[in-house]
Amino acid sequence: MNRGMLKRTSGILRRQEGFVLVTAIMLLFVAMILGLMVVDSADMEIMLSGAQQRYEDSLNTTEGGAGAEASAVGTSDTVIRNGRSHSYSVVNPSNQNQVLSPVDASDQGLFDPGDDMPSGSHTVTLATSPTDWPMDNMVKSYVPGDDRFDYQYRVVYLHDDAPPKGYDAGNFSGYLFQMEAQRNTRVEMGGNKVGPKMSL
Numbered sequence: 001m002n003r004g005m006l007k008r009t010s011g012i013l014r015r016q017e018g019f020v021l022v023t024a025i026m027l028l029f030v031a032m033i034l035g036l037m038v039v040d041s042a043d044m045e046i047m048l049s050g051a052q053q054r055y056e057d058s059l060n061t062t063e064g065g066a067g068a069e070a071s072a073v074g075t076s077d078t079v080i081r082n083g084r085s086h087s088y089s090v091v092n093p094s095n096q097n098q099v100l101s102p103v104d105a106s107d108q109g110l111f112d113p114g115d116d117m118p119s120g121s122h123t124v125t126l127a128t129s130p131t132d133w134p135m136d137n138m139v140k141s142y143v144p145g146d147d148r149f150d151y152q153y154r155v156v157y158l159h160d161d162a163p164p165k166g167y168d169a170g171n172f173s174g175y176l177f178q179m180e181a182q183r184n185t186r187v188e189m190g191g192n193k194v195g196p197k198m199s200l
Helices: 003-015 019-072
Strands: 078-081 084-087 135-137 150-161 172-182 186-196
Touching: 019 150, 019 172, 019 186
Parallel strands: none
Antiparallel strands: 078 084, 135 150, 150 172, 172 186
């Protein structure tokens, strides 16, 4: 390389001494923006997974509550809550659409054993809002601060119907029930119990 060419190259390099610094700052700025976007995305994913977990927890509690009520329906089994008891047996099958779960808050130990509902009169009918249904706790914990597994429920005897296949229709009837439970989500189940045909 001759001396003239070397002189011109060093002159070009001298005029671009700050170029590397500016490029490095720009690349760091772009990296910082990308990093902030990744952090925001991670925060959003954490929020979404938390919401999904809360929904599933609520759904599991509600389904478990409806199932627990369904297990006692149409039998003479006694349901005990906080030292109080009641039964879901149907005394008069011709009385259709009757609410079998506790229907008023006069016995607070049975209607709301954990004392979680606002005070006042609560009467449960077919038109009653789920927020006024009786309450229970999935793990039977009635400590005031333990509301994680609380749910509200209603059990209704709907009507009698033909018995399932294989039963003598002259001697048996199918009795239809509706079990509902709600927390942040609502679950409704139907049930059919077979029993002696109702005499008219």
